[in-house]
Amino acid sequence: MNIELQLASDISNAFQLLFGLSLEASAIQLQPTRKEFEGNLTFIVFPYVKQTHKKPEELGELIGNYLINHTSYVSKYQVIKGFLNLTLQTKSWIQIFSEGIDFKFAKRSEKVMVEYSSPNTNKPLHLGHLRNNFLGWSISQILKEVGYEVMMVNLVNDRGIHICKSMLAYQKFGNGEKPSSTLKGDHLVGKYYVMFDKWYKEQVKEIAAKHRQENPSLSEEQAEELAEKEAPAILQAQEMLRKWEEGDPEIVALWKQMNSWVYEGFEATYRKIGVHFDKIYYESDTYLLGKDLVQEGLEKGIFYRKSDGSVWVDLTAEGLDHKLLLRSDGTSVYITQDLGTADMRYQDFPMNKLIYVVGNEQEYHFKVLKLILQKLGRPYAEGLYHLSYGMVELPEGKMKSREGTVVDADDLIEEMIETARERTLALGKIEGFTEEELQKLYHVLAMGALKYYLLRVEPSKKMLFNPKESIDFQGNTGVYIQYTYAKIASILRKAKAENISLSFTELQDFSDIEPIEQQLISAIVRYKQKVEEAAQEYAPSIIANHAYETAKTYNTFYNTFSILGESHPLKKQFRVILSYYVAEVLKRSFRLLGIEMPERM
RNA sequence: GGCUUCAUAGCUCAACUGGAUAGAGCAACUGCCUUCUAAGCAGUAGGUUUCUGGUUCGAGUCCAGAUGAAGUCACCA
Missing domain, CATH: 3.30.1360.70 (Arginyl tRNA synthetase N-terminal domain)
Incomplete structure (x- = not known):
């Protein structure tokens, strides 16, 4: 007990x-x-x-x-x-220790689906997406760890007016450009998305000026508003979307071509950051779903139809608004397809919980989605959870893809790897490493620093990233914890060579335990409870913080006492075992964060 | 404007869900490598937890108000 x-x-x-x-x-x-x-x-x-x-x-x-x-x-x-x-x-500490190292959780019968990543195919991933991906991956690993059956899915936003914008710009200015070793497919498409925006804004400016000339009573905003609707760029994009929906072969071919470039680019990034999915859904397959749920809601009297034919749900009793579900022309809106997609997923995988890892700007949307599914009596509605996370902001404010004020994911990863390389070489502790092992080490350290940086903060909180200050490799960082692990790994290799047993049997009556060692035992024993807590709160930060505290305590211990140099054999064995389980806790914690541990560094 | 969320050291974040003298890291300053990896350790300095009230044995945490910031309130996604 x-x-x-x-x-x-x-x-x-x-x-x-x-x-x-x-x-x-x-x-x-x-x-x-x-x-x-x-x-x-x-x-x-x-x-x-x-x-x-x-x-x-x-x-x-x-x-x-x-x-x-x-x-x-x-x-x-x-x-x-x-x-x-x-x-x-003091003699109960060995008992507490040996009973506290059962890290396994019982299986649970519930199934959980986690949706994360969910990129648009008109631009490459940026720092905000990285927070999403790391969170989604981590929370999935945590839920698996505590015994749920987890399915990770991605819903790719591959259609719509924004996709047509980059397609149109490519058609106009692309000259048949193809992805190359210097320009990944997702970056290429993103380039044309930015190009569209520039082109469009120029037109808007021009047209707005003309409007004000003709009608000086218009305010600047009014003139721009008019111009935004009239600019040829946007009209042509809308026309392209119509053609796409009709299945125009030329447009569809272009769409397929450009999306395939983007997917290759995304795939490369996903590989680098070490995330993957059990299933990928595409909005081009799901955007028409949900109309039958609207019909069902009408029949049940949960929704109502206005005289113009549009369908609404009244959520005023729940403190929200009236919400549109179907336009007057019978086409669906965003939430309609989310309703349909949720239902389709339940067919694919009858989940008890459905977790959406999506930014906090969509809190209202998911509140509405959950309410409607509850009203429709869906069995998974109660378990719907919006894992809402705060934006990653720059010192100047929000990142905006269109304006190019984003921290690009691929660039940042490259920078991190370069920093890891420089620091490693500067420290010169790489004797005996092969070139391949070095590359692997740089990658592990770079991703460790980056993931820890983004995951140690509570998800709901917005966070600030200053590109001028590179992500630390010292102090409360992923690298610090990896370094602690590598030091222990080194000790364990030597202990193994000395044939020191990791079994508790000799230690039954051992009670000569220092206060700092008691603290370490507490930290080890608390690990499981922290994982449980993290699963309940959907907060990987809880695990990150516990790992840091454990590593910090260990480093104090490591610098105060000798482990392999200890002359008393039982004491020495105890310290080796203690080190082993600290390493175990650190490694398990980091695995749940999606971070690898280096055996040497 | 309505609703929601947030405000803690110069900066980035914690604080076991209401508990003791609010803790870490970075940045600054002092020490410690002939000893298991110094990407480390030990120390100094840095705070009216935005402000004003309230609740109680006890408030960074709960309530009310003020100030400031963000998000949202589309026949956009």
């Missing part, structure tokens, strides 16, 4: 015997004692002073005394104000 549970149950008994109060053991909260006080676990007595009619200090004394006399594992207590600090018997 877990020592905290045991203690909670004994405290509950104390209340029963001393005061005749019955308290659920589960209601008793314990917390790690703060470093500046003596003790391992703290019980706060304030909440119970009223019921027991005792002063806080007195109550702490009574319970502390009870625990000393009635349990075998509490060796000491100290009361400070309303805080009862308990010190555990």
Whole structure:
């Protein structure tokens, strides 16, 4: 039995015997004692002073005394104000340790689908997409780890007016340009998307000026608004979309060609960042879905039809608005296809939870989507969850693809690899590495730094990225934790050569354990609970932070005590085992974040 | 304007869900490599947790208001 549970149950008994109060053991909260006080676990007595009619200090004394006399594992207590600090018997630490290293979770019967990435095929991935991809991948690994069956899917936005914009610009200015070794397919298409925007804006400016000349009473905004609708560029793009929907062979061929370039480019980026999907959905296949759900809603009286033929749902009772589901011309809108897609997915994979990793700008949309699916009585509706994450902003504000103010994912990755290379070579610890191993190391370190940087922040929070300050390799970083791991790996190799056993059997009665070693045991034992918490909160940051704290504590230990140089054989063995499990926790944590560990660096 | 979210050291982030003297990293300054990898360790300095009230044994955390920032409120996606 877990020592905290045991203690909670004994405290509950104390209340029963001393005061005749019955308290659920589960209601008793314990917390790690703060470093500046003596003790391992703290019980706060304030909440119970009223019921027991005792002063806080007195109550702490009574319970502390009870625990000393009635349990075998509490060796000491100290009361400070309303805080009862308990010190555990040193010999129970080995027991706590050996019982706390079961890192396996029981299988769960529930299925979870995670949608993430979901790129548009008119531009390459940028830093914001990286946050999305890392989060999606990580949360999928975490949910798998705690026992769910997980299916990772991607929904590619491969159609629509924005795609036609790059197609049109390519048709006009492309001169048959093809992707090359210096220009990946997704970057090529993105180039023409930016080109369209420039072209379009010039036209708008020109037309707006003409409008103001002809009609000086127009404001600048009004003139631009008019011009935006009249510019040939946008009219031609709309025309192209119409042709695409009709299946015009020439347009469809161009669309296929350009999308295939983009997919090759995306595939290369996905490979570099180490994410993949169990299934990829394309909006060109799903954008017509959902109309039957609208019909179903009408029949059930959940939706209503206006006189112009458009279909709506009234969500005012839920504090939201009226929401359009079908245009008056019978065509669907964004949410319509999301309804249909969700239903189709349930056919593919009858999930209990459906997680959308999508930016926080779409919170309203997903609130509406969930409500509608609930109204339609879909079995998976309750489990729909929008894993909403904050934008990655630049010092100047939001990134905008059209204006080219984005941090490109491929560029950033290259920069990170280059930094990793420079730093590694500067430190000169690469004796015995093959060229291939070096390349691998640079990649592992670069991705570790980048992923940790983006994942250590709580998902819901927006974050700031300053391109002028490169991502750190020192301090609270992925590299710091990888380095800690590599140092332990080195020790373990040597320990293996010395035939030091990793078994606890010799250590049964070992109790000569330093406070910092107790802290490490606590960190190891807490790992599983942190993973559970991360799964519940959909927050990889919880695991990242715990890994950092564990590594930090280990480094203090590493610099204070000798491990392989320890003369006492049991002590030495204990420290090797301790190191082994710290490494295990770090490696498992990082695997859940999608980060690899180097055995040497 | 309505709704939602956010505001913590110069900067980037934590704070075990209401607990003790609010912690880390970066940047600055001091030390520590003939000892298991110094991408490390130890230390100094840095705070009215935006502001004003309230709730209670106790508030960065809960409530109300103010100020500031972001998002959203389309027959766009």
